[in-house]
Amino acid sequence: MAGRHRHRETGTSVVVYADNYINDIEGEKLEEMCDAFLAKGFKKIVIDFSGTDLVNSIGVSILIGIIEKIKGKGAVVFSGLKDVNFQIFHIVGLTRHIRVFNNEEDALKGSASCDGASL
Amino acid sequence: MSGVDLSLERLLFNLNTLAELGEEITSPKDFTRVVKSSLYMVMGTFSASKGIVFQYDQGDGLFTQIASKGLTDVRGAGLKIGKDAASAIIRNNKPVDLKSADPIIALLGPGREFLERLGARVLAFLIVKDELLGLIAISDKFSGEDYTLYDYQLLSVMGQHISFSLHSHTLLMRLMYRYNENKGLYENLRRIYYDTIHAFAAAIDAKDAYTKGHSHRVSSYSAAVAREMGWSADDIEGIRISGLLHDIGKIAVDKSIINKASPLTSNECKELNSHPVIGYEILSRIKFPWKGIPMMTRNHHEKVDGSGYPDRLKKHDIPMGARIMALVDAFDAMTTDRPYRPRLSFREAIDEVKDHYNRQFDPEVVRPFISVIRKEVLSEVENPTIVPLMHEHLDPVTLSRILEGFPH
Numbered sequence: 001m002a003g004r005h006r007h008r009e010t011g012t013s014v015v016v017y018a019d020n021y022i023n024d025i026e027g028e029k030l031e032e033m034c035d036a037f038l039a040k041g042f043k044k045i046v047i048d049f050s051g052t053d054l055v056n057s058i059g060v061s062i063l064i065g066i067i068e069k070i071k072g073k074g075a076v077v078f079s080g081l082k083d084v085n086f087q088i089f090h091i092v093g094l095t096r097h098i099r100v101f102n103n104e105e106d107a108l109k110g111s112a113s114c115d116g117a118s119l
Numbered sequence: 120m121s122g123v124d125l126s127l128e129r130l131l132f133n134l135n136t137l138a139e140l141g142e143e144i145t146s147p148k149d150f151t152r153v154v155k156s157s158l159y160m161v162m163g164t165f166s167a168s169k170g171i172v173f174q175y176d177q178g179d180g181l182f183t184q185i186a187s188k189g190l191t192d193v194r195g196a197g198l199k200i201g202k203d204a205a206s207a208i209i210r211n212n213k214p215v216d217l218k219s220a221d222p223i224i225a226l227l228g229p230g231r232e233f234l235e236r237l238g239a240r241v242l243a244f245l246i247v248k249d250e251l252l253g254l255i256a257i258s259d260k261f262s263g264e265d266y267t268l269y270d271y272q273l274l275s276v277m278g279q280h281i282s283f284s285l286h287s288h289t290l291l292m293r294l295m296y297r298y299n300e301n302k303g304l305y306e307n308l309r310r311i312y313y314d315t316i317h318a319f320a321a322a323i324d325a326k327d328a329y330t331k332g333h334s335h336r337v338s339s340y341s342a343a344v345a346r347e348m349g350w351s352a353d354d355i356e357g358i359r360i361s362g363l364l365h366d367i368g369k370i371a372v373d374k375s376i377i378n379k380a381s382p383l384t385s386n387e388c389k390e391l392n393s394h395p396v397i398g399y400e401i402l403s404r405i406k407f408p409w410k411g412i413p414m415m416t417r418n419h420h421e422k423v424d425g426s427g428y429p430d431r432l433k434k435h436d437i438p439m440g441a442r443i444m445a446l447v448d449a450f451d452a453m454t455t456d457r458p459y460r461p462r463l464s465f466r467e468a469i470d471e472v473k474d475h476y477n478r479q480f481d482p483e484v485v486r487p488f489i490s491v492i493r494k495e496v497l498s499e500v501e502n503p504t505i506v507p508l509m510h511e512h513l514d515p516v517t518l519s520r521i522l523e524g525f526p527h
Contacts, residue, residue, distance in 0.1 A: 025156050057136040057163030064261045065189060068168050087128045092166040093262020
């Protein structure tokens with residue numbers, strides 16, 4: 001899979017680690033990556049932010065882009081958000097559209113029928 | 120537009136974005152990348168899923184898109200406004216809601232519908248010093264919230280930041296345009312200059328049926344020797360031009376004298392030998408960008424033992440360029456047919472150079488001249504100039520024999 005974002009595949013789910021790359025326009029590659037995972041048959045994408053210090057406005061813009069791009073193709077959930085990032089996602093309204101889990105394991109275990117926002 | 124509801128977290132997030140935007144627009148990154156990053160920052164701040172930046176051209180009134188996000192097809196994305204609309208936008212200078220009844224929206228004409236089709240909701244015009252430079256258009260918020268008064272104020276500040284970046288880029292582009300325009304004009308002048316000099320050289324050589332191409336050969340041989348002697352590119356160019364013009368004084372000499380097959384009378388000889396001085400008088404009136412051209416022309420018939428003309432100068436009093444031209448001029452005369460004799464072979468010409476070594480020709484010039492020939496025979500130079508014009512094949516063994524016993 002192209003792109004520099006770390007990821008882990010497990011069953012029909014995949015965890016993608018946003019790290020700090022999300023804060024640069026190069027982070028847009030994550031959008032293509034998520035799209036490609038869904039095209040390969042993955043049902044759920046967990047974007048994990050445990051390695052992300054602070055999501056900036058570019059990162060928010062890229063995440064909105066991802067949500068818009070895979071609308072109707074699969075589910076996206078977030079995990080591992082530091083408090084400051086949760087606050088930012090809350091401010092910009094992302095938490096109203098995406099389910100947020102404490103960690104990636106919880107996000108993967110999340111009920112298949114109710115695994116975050118089915119976009 | 121709804122009221123202001125500001126949390127500390129939002130304030131910090133926005134302050135951080137403004138700081139990053141300031142850093143971005145002053146970074147040395149590529150302009151396209153700066154604009155794209157700036158657009159993403161604006162979109163992320165207001166959680167807009169679609170956005171586009173246009174650059175405005177005052178000349179044709181057209182807005183052309185330079186960055187976009189979330190729009191699938193912006194091909195042909197363009198917007199045109201008249202001068203009056205541009206003036207009104209500059210006077211208004213604040214973000215506007217595309218769905219509002221703001222008079223600025225009405226000024227957009229068909230552009231309003233075009234922007235609505237793109238999904239735009241709020242427009243921020245990019246203005247610096249009463250100059251409209253562009254436009255940012257962003258969609259409704261992803262969160263579904265309305266844009267607040269505070270959002271409009273923040274967008275205005277972010278727009279000002281981006282305007283400065285666009286302004287700097289516009290200035291740079293204008294400067295580049297002027298630079299390229301001047302460069303083009305200079306190149307044209309330079310070409311005309313060279314064409315004129317070449318035309319002069321052809322006119323000089325045309326007086327003598329036997330010396331067709333003589334000035335061009337003296338020019339390229341001189342440049343080759345000067346290069347071998349380590350001259351600067353500028354000085355090499357100077358001697359190249361001087362070579363083309365060295366016989367310009369022959370324009371004033373009667374054609375019958377130049378082409379005479381029998382020995383010249385004393386008066387005819389005097390007239391012919393006046394050509395370096397006439398040439399000097401013609402060329403010294405021209406302000407060349409290279410130094411020494413008139414003197415190289417005047418002294419190209421001087422000999423290092425002081426027996427040449429017109430000034431009977433000795434070695435060190437003769438300009439180096441003239442010493443180079445004295446050798447290559449004589450060498451070309453020897454290796455081409457003349458009205459009074461057929462051309463000499465390469466061996467015979469080199470023997471003549473040997474015979475007149477340190478009397479007519481300067482050893483400091485003969486040595487690099489021989490060195491150039493040797494390198495050309497050994498194919499050690501990319502563009503040989505002398506050997507290909509000899510009417511005989513020269514190989515390293517033959518050359519070695521010809522140069523045998525040549526003083527070092």
